Amino acid sequence: MADNQDLPEATVQNILDQESLKWVFVGGKGGVGKTTCSSILSILLARVRSSVLIISTDPAHNLSDAFQQRFTKTPTLVNGFNNLYAMEVDPNVENEDVGGPEGMDSLFSELSNAIPGIDEAMSFAEMLKLVQTMDYSCIVFDTAPTGHTLRLLQFPATLEKGLAKMMSLKSKFGGLLSQMSRLFGVDDEFGEDAILGRLEGMKEVIEQVNKQFKDPDLTTFVCVCIPEFLSLYETERLVQELTKFEIDTHNIIINQVIFEDEDVESKLLKARMRMQQKYLDQFYMLYDDFHITKLPLLPEEVTGVEALKAFSHHFLSPYQPSSTRGTVEELEQRISMLKQQVSDAEAELEKLQKGKEKV
Numbered sequence: 001m002a003d004n005q006d007l008p009e010a011t012v013q014n015i016l017d018q019e020s021l022k023w024v025f026v027g028g029k030g031g032v033g034k035t036t037c038s039s040i041l042s043i044l045l046a047r048v049r050s051s052v053l054i055i056s057t058d059p060a061h062n063l064s065d066a067f068q069q070r071f072t073k074t075p076t077l078v079n080g081f082n083n084l085y086a087m088e089v090d091p092n093v094e095n096e097d098v099g100g101p102e103g104m105d106s107l108f109s110e111l112s113n114a115i116p117g118i119d120e121a122m123s124f125a126e127m128l129k130l131v132q133t134m135d136y137s138c139i140v141f142d143t144a145p146t147g148h149t150l151r152l153l154q155f156p157a158t159l160e161k162g163l164a165k166m167m168s169l170k171s172k173f174g175g176l177l178s179q180m181s182r183l184f185g186v187d188d189e190f191g192e193d194a195i196l197g198r199l200e201g202m203k204e205v206i207e208q209v210n211k212q213f214k215d216p217d218l219t220t221f222v223c224v225c226i227p228e229f230l231s232l233y234e235t236e237r238l239v240q241e242l243t244k245f246e247i248d249t250h251n252i253i254i255n256q257v258i259f260e261d262e263d264v265e266s267k268l269l270k271a272r273m274r275m276q277q278k279y280l281d282q283f284y285m286l287y288d289d290f291h292i293t294k295l296p297l298l299p300e301e302v303t304g305v306e307a308l309k310a311f312s313h314h315f316l317s318p319y320q321p322s323s324t325r326g327t328v329e330e331l332e333q334r335i336s337m338l339k340q341q342v343s344d345a346e347a348e349l350e351k352l353q354k355g356k357e358k359v
């Protein structure tokens with residue numbers, strides 16, 4: 001059996017216990033449960049940290065769906081919490097942001113062509129700069145599907161490259177560039193110097209962030225997946241890339257697991273359970289030094305704070321067989337049933353006592 005005692009604890013407790021942690025990335029293939037898991041992690045972290053911010057960098061934002069509350073690009077307090085904030089940022093830069101005359105746009109697009117991803121990198125850096133000034137004790141990223149996320153993590157390197165390129169151009173051509181931009185009717189305010197200044201202003205943030213992202217005391221990456229071939233394959237690719245970027249990862253969440261103890265009659269489900277078991281075994285074999293948390297596939301979606309909270313106990317205690325299991329909702333239902341029985345009994349007793357007094 002896979003869950004033997006030599007394996008690291010099968011929960012995310014290690015993340016909650018690591019007090020030094022500042023950046024928690026949550027990533028994986030589309031639809032596996034990144035938003036659900038990052039939202040729950042942020043709720044759990046908010047219990048043990050002074051303030052937590054969850055940021056969605058997925059263009060298909062769904063923090064709003066998960067929490068059933070609208071979020072924007074400024075951090076907003078999540079309803080029902082006093083220290084959990086959420087924001088949704090668009091990683092695709094709006095070029096209008098830059099402002100200025102046409103010449104500036106063309107200079108910028110020139111630069112973007114020279115260094116692919118530089119505009120996106122700059123808006124990401126600007127966002128990080130902003131977030132750093134806000135003083136949250138922990139920041140959780142609900143990232144976009146894998147390819148996108150890895151690009152995001154390369155941004156610091158991209159920006160440094162861009163800066164170096166600008167510097168070398170500047171030293172090569174001296175004032176020629178700015179003369180040219182003036183010639184084309186670009187004000188100094190928006191010319192090459194302005195871009196250079198903006199890039200340089202970012203440099204410090206980039207260096208800082210780069211160092212922080214590579215520091216396992218400060219940063220970790222949580223891989224979310226499902227027990228299927230493509231997801232296993234993608235997880236392995238992700239783990240390898242993260243290792244290449246020197247970004248720490250030691251938690252895997254396997255979502256949508258159909259557990260054996262579910263009373264399954266359906267042939268289809270039984271076949272899927274066998275398939276899942278095959279990939280679960282492979283996950284345990286490949287990642288025996290990881291904290292692997294398994295989450296059950298629910299019959300319904302996980303939306304709204306209450307549903308997220310109810311699902312969160314699977315993050316803290318490994319799955320239990322159904323006989324000893326109960327979701328928070330089931331327990332609450334049982335408690336309210338018991339309360340009803342107690343109050344009925346009390347009413348009955350009162351009636352009896354009144355009857356006795358009369359007698």
Ligand SMILES: Nc1ncnc2c1ncn2[C@@H]1O[C@H](COP(=O)(O)OP(=O)(O)O)[C@@H](O)[C@H]1O
Binds near residue numbers: 062256301303
């Ligand atoms: N274990 C689960 N059981 C049932 N539904 C789930 C489970 N995990 C996630 N979902 C639902 O699946 C959908 C996709 O999950 P989401 O977290 O948005 O994925 P991602 O962010 O990776 O695209 C959502 O509607 C979510 O409520």
Ligand SMILES: [Mg+2]
Binds near residue numbers: 034036058060061062
């Ligand atoms: Mg999502």
